[in-house]
Structures are given as structure tokens and as C-alpha cells.
Amino acid sequence: MESLSNTEKQIIEAAKKIFFQKGLSGARMQDIADEAGINKALLHYYYRSKDKLFDMVFEDAMNEMFVDIKASQRKDVTLKEKITVVVNSYITVIGRNPYLPLFILHEVNQHPERMVQRMTGGANFPEIKSFIKDIQTGAKKGVIRKVDPLQLVISIISMSIFPFVARPMIQGNIRVGQ
Amino acid sequence: MESLSNTEKQIIEAAKKIFFQKGLSGARMQDIADEAGINKALLHYYYRSKDKLFDMVFEDAMNEMFVDIKASQRKDVTLKEKITVVVNSYITVIGRNPYLPLFILHEVNQHPERMVQRMTGGANFPEIKSFIKDIQTGAKKGVIRKVDPLQLVISIISMSIFPFVARPMIQGNIRVGQ
DNA sequence: TATTATTTTAACCATTTGGTTAATGATGCA
DNA sequence: TGCATCATTAACCAAATGGTTAAAATAATA
Numbered sequence: 150m151e152s153l154s155n156t157e158k159q160i161i162e163a164a165k166k167i168f169f170q171k172g173l174s175g176a177r178m179q180d181i182a183d184e185a186g187i188n189k190a191l192l193h194y195y196y197r198s199k200d201k202l203f204d205m206v207f208e209d210a211m212n213e214m215f216v217d218i219k220a221s222q223r224k225d226v227t228l229k230e231k232i233t234v235v236v237n238s239y240i241t242v243i244g245r246n247p248y249l250p251l252f253i254l255h256e257v258n259q260h261p262e263r264m265v266q267r268m269t270g271g272a273n274f275p276e277i278k279s280f281i282k283d284i285q286t287g288a289k290k291g292v293i294r295k296v297d298p299l300q301l302v303i304s305i306i307s308m309s310i311f312p313f314v315a316r317p318m319i320q321g322n323i324r325v326g327q
Numbered sequence: 328m329e330s331l332s333n334t335e336k337q338i339i340e341a342a343k344k345i346f347f348q349k350g351l352s353g354a355r356m357q358d359i360a361d362e363a364g365i366n367k368a369l370l371h372y373y374y375r376s377k378d379k380l381f382d383m384v385f386e387d388a389m390n391e392m393f394v395d396i397k398a399s400q401r402k403d404v405t406l407k408e409k410i411t412v413v414v415n416s417y418i419t420v421i422g423r424n425p426y427l428p429l430f431i432l433h434e435v436n437q438h439p440e441r442m443v444q445r446m447t448g449g450a451n452f453p454e455i456k457s458f459i460k461d462i463q464t465g466a467k468k469g470v471i472r473k474v475d476p477l478q479l480v481i482s483i484i485s486m487s488i489f490p491f492v493a494r495p496m497i498q499g500n501i502r503v504g505q
Numbered sequence: 506t507a508t509t510a511t512t513t514t515a516a517c518c519a520t521t522t523g524g525t526t527a528a529t530g531a532t533g534c535a
Numbered sequence: 536t537g538c539a540t541c542a543t544t545a546a547c548c549a550a551a552t553g554g555t556t557a558a559a560a561t562a563a564t565a
Contacts, residue, residue, distance in 0.1 A: 156542080175352035175437065178523060188544050192522060248436075254492055256432045258426075259353065259439050277500050303490050303497065311485035314492075315430055317439050319481065322455050335510080356553060366514050371554060 157195055159185045161205065164196075168206045169248035172255055173199075187201050204263075207256060214242060214249055222279055228287035231280070232305060239309040251314050279301055335373055337363045339383060342374075346384045347426035350433055351377075382441075385434060389445050392420060392427055399458055406465035409458070410483060417487040428488050455480055 153161070163185035167176045178199055182189040183313070196202040217238035218289075221231045243250055257264040284298040331339070332419055341363035345354045360367040374380040397417035399409045421428055435442040455477075462476040490497075 171437070172350070172352065172433070174350065177521085178473075180519095189523090190525080190545085191454035193527095194542075199523065251432060251436055254429060254496070255350070257495055257499075258429055259349070261499065264496065265499050275548090277497065281331065290564060304486050306493065307485045308482050311483050311489040311492075314489075315481075315484065317435055318432070318442065319484075321435075321439070321443050355551085357551095367553090368515085368555080369513060372512075375554095377553065403522090 156185075156191070159187070160192060160195055160202075161209070164202050164206050165209065168209070169252045170244070172204050172252065173259065176203075182267060207253075207263065208267055210253055211264075213246065214253060217242060222276060228283050228292055231283060235280075235305060236309050239306070243310065243313045245269060247313055248327065249314070250310050254314070334363075334365065334369070337365070337372060338373055339382075339387070342380050343387065347424070347430045350430065351381050351437065354381075372489060373458050374385065375484050385431075385441065386428060386445055388431055389442075395420060400454060406461050406470055409461060413458075413483060414487050417441070417484070421488065425491055425494070432492070434483060461477045 160181070163309075164176075164182045167181045167184055170176075176199075179189055182192055183203075184194075192202065195286055196205065218235060221234035222240065226234070280302050281298040282294070283299055284296075287293050288295045288298070338359070341359045343356075343363055345359045348354075349358075354377075356370055359380070360370055362426055363370075369378065374383065396413060399412035399416065404412070458480050460478070461475040462474075462479055465471050466473045466476070
């Protein structure tokens, strides 16, 4: 991220746009070049291969998706505040970039190994385990009802993210039923 | 679906396997032919083009995803039973074929028009509108708390489907945090 | 069995696509 | 101003890929 040339930024922006929409296998280097308004060879000049370029974009996407979440894991925040932060964060981030979640989910499914790397390497990634512990102590204190902590986490994440992912289908459906 | 030859079935099965895993743009006709144990030209003999073949698979997928759901829309079932049927149906169907939801979501995002067709044409497709009405009358009768019906539907669907979609990420995450 | 229709294949073909190369433009610097 | 480095491009290449064709194998039919 340190001092990218103007062209480099254009390329990354273009690559994000195309990769987010079409995925790795659906994206064409020519499309990215066109979107960036440059020659295709220049893509390879800066980022050697399609895969390398995709890696950058993917790492960017992961960061974008989870930056704010990290904030919820500060120790000095109450459980309910943490939950609020998580939900708000997802809604804000995805609202800003609707392609993000489905892009990540699809690509993780295509190459699970690629994500495990980013997860161990990448700085900001939400730690579910710590969230679970918070819920457990919260339940003991009586702040929330006693539930399976993992299930609660999954439910919160599901309800925060899935509506965006399924939006085209739901909207389509409602429209079809008049 | 009426009396397909053995080869045709093999092709459909192979095509489903490959398309489900890799999506339209990621799938190779050669892969499908190999998976079916036949020559690539035979694919085109039965299903003219990759797109035509994909259309079959996609329609199949949509049906598979929503067959059972239709059952929940019978009039003589209570609201809570309906909800149970919906949740169980999704869990069963996706448990049987984990690739299904992400495949559909991804492809619908790639070509929204394709889905709208399937939705208007396809027989079994869950009608959210009718579900919403059930919830509204249920709320009036006091069977459930008064909530935004659409939000409830979306939450139910989210919690039923998303855990499967995000499974690799959640499992990966938990493993990484030891 | 002879012939016709159907199924299957090997060999091709045209296009697309990721990637390379060599030349041209620009930019800084001595 | 001349030279060297960096940025950019047009033209090209090889491999991959969807699709075709003509021939071979198989099944149906008379």
C-alpha cells in the first residue's frame, strides 16, 4: 500500500471492479486493462500474472471485509456493544461494496488453501474464538440468555451478511409474485 | 426429464458435478466429458452448447433447492409448522448437496436475467409473498410476536442457508485460532 | 442379412486468452 | 544536450477452449 504510482492504483481499482463482478475464472485481463484505460501488457509489467494480480485484489477484499470488525474485539467494550459493532460494521462495509461477500465466499470455495494463508497472514481478521468467550462470560453474568455461543455467532453473522448476498433473488422473487 | 438415455443421464450428472463446483466460467467442457467418461463431441451431440448444458443444470439446481419448500405453502398447516418445514427443507437439501446454494447465488449474480426466467417459468418456487401473509395473520392471532414480516422471512432463510455457505470460512477461522 | 438410423469417436478448426517481446515515448539527470 | 532508466504500447505467440466434421462403431429395421 505504500506510495503506489497512479497507474498502479488505476490497475488495482480496475482489477477489483472486474474480479469482484466476475470472479477469477470469469475475469479477462483485457477487461481489466480496458477498465483501467491502459494496454494489457502494462498489467503484466506491474503485476506479473493474472494470479498475482488476483492475489492482491483478494487480500484487499479480505481486509476491506474485516477491518472494522477488529474494533469490536477491544476488551473494554460490553458484549452488547460488541454485537452492535459487528452488525453495523458488516452492514456498512457491504453496503459500500455489495459484491464483496459473495466474491469472497465464492473464491474461498474455489481455493480454500488461498484463504487459510490470508487468514494466518493477514493482520485484521475477526477471531471467532474470542467472540465466543465473550458470549460465554456474558451468559454467565446473565447479560444474555444461555445459548450455544457458536450458534449465536453464526446466526448474527448470517443475518448481517446473507440478506445482501441473496438480495437479487429475494427482490426478484417479490417482484415476480407481483 | 422424460426417459433420458443412460448417456444423457451420465452427462447431466457430470455436468452438475463440474458446474456446481466451478461455476459456468470455471467449468471446462473437457472436464465434464472426462467426468462422464465420454468424448467431448458427444456433449455437443446431446446438448448443443456449453450454455445450453448449463441451462439444464441450472434449472435442475433451482428445482432441487426449492422442491420441498413448496410443501410448506399448503394452506392447512400452521405458521410454526410452516417455518419448521422451511428450515428443515433447506437443511436437508443443502446437507445433501453443499455446493447448491453458493452455486445458485453466484450464477444468479452473474446473470440475473437467467434466473428471473427460471423463476417465472419454473414450477416449484417458494412464494415469499404468501409466506409474509401467513406471518401477518399469525401475528394478528398472537401466535408470534409482532415483527416486520419480510425481515422475519429473510432472517429465517439467512440462518438456514448461510451457515452452509460460510462453512469453509468459519471452520478455517476456528481452526486458525487453534 | 442388407440397409438404414443412431451413437460415439478422433482429428480438426477458429477464437479466445494469458503472457511475451521488441520498439517507442517519456522522464530524470550528468 | 546526451544518456540512461522507467513507462507504455503494438504486434505477436503458444496454449487452452468451445465447437465442428467426417468417419467408425453400434443398434434398429426391413
